[in-house]
């Protein structure tokens with residue numbers, strides 16, 4: 071469990087810097103996917119950095135499987151349990167081949183060669199990149215690069231994977247493939263924190279956290295947010311056009327589920 075209790079944080083000195091997050095209570099369990107939404111500058115990336123110990127709170131505490139991220143002697147216990155995938159795939163590539171890139175983390179752990187091989191094979195298969203081991207990473211599509219970044223994270227065998235807008239720079243195909251890989255993370259028992267600007271991404275999460283003005287504007291089920299236009303508006307969020315259509319259809323008595331967030335899935339549910 072990653073547990074934030076009464077967390078406050080500012081980048082300046084706590085006394086005079088603007089408070090970015092204040093009084094945040096939140097927990098991420100293994101096997102759970104929480105989508106994090108909020109306007110630009112609402113503190114989503116800051117929350118991510120607090121969860122993996124890159125930043126530590128001014129007030130309150132962050133515990134990763136019981137270890138306080140402020141405990142300087144146990145930094146490695148935290149880092150080894152939490153993996154981070156960022157927005158820009160190009161900034162995360164370190165190897166000259168797909169397999170070398172994926173092996174970078176495990177090699178730094180000093181693991182035996184056969185264990186590294188096993189981890190790399192498993193991680194690449196998990197994100198659909200098996201067979202591409204010898205490719206040069208810079209020749210991959212942006213979506214493939216981002217899946218390689220997820221594979222690199224997986225090869226470290228983390229308990230939690232934090233993704234900070236992993237699809238922001240991708241085309242629709244790349245986005246769909248990365249979202250499938252994110253779903254795969256949850257299916258394999260990882261706790262997943264998925265920061266996104268796309269309200270539709272929240273539909274399939276277990277829970278949704280919305281940050282606004284330094285605090286929690288919403289923490290609950292996707293249905294409780296996406297099915298409540300007033301609440302969405304209060305959180306400063308908007309449904310995508312297909313989501314608006316789905317919500318209009320629901321209001322007229324059609325059984326369109328909250329997860330139907332694109333035209334194809336709406337048509338599919340209506341034609342069933």
Ligand SMILES: Nc1ncnc2c1ncn2[C@@H]1O[C@H](COP(=O)(O)OP(=O)(O)OP(=O)(O)O)[C@@H](O)[C@H]1O
Pocket residue numbers: 081082090108109110111112113114115116117
């Ligand atoms: N390194 C930093 N030093 C000072 N202030 C920062 C730093 N990083 C972020 N901030 C400020 O903290 C606030 C929250 O930033 P953060 O990056 O966490 O927001 P975000 O929700 O991730 O935004 P975005 O949607 O643009 O990614 C913003 O006001 C930002 O300007």
Ligand SMILES: [Mg+2]
Pocket residue numbers: 114115116234
């Ligand atoms: Mg951010």
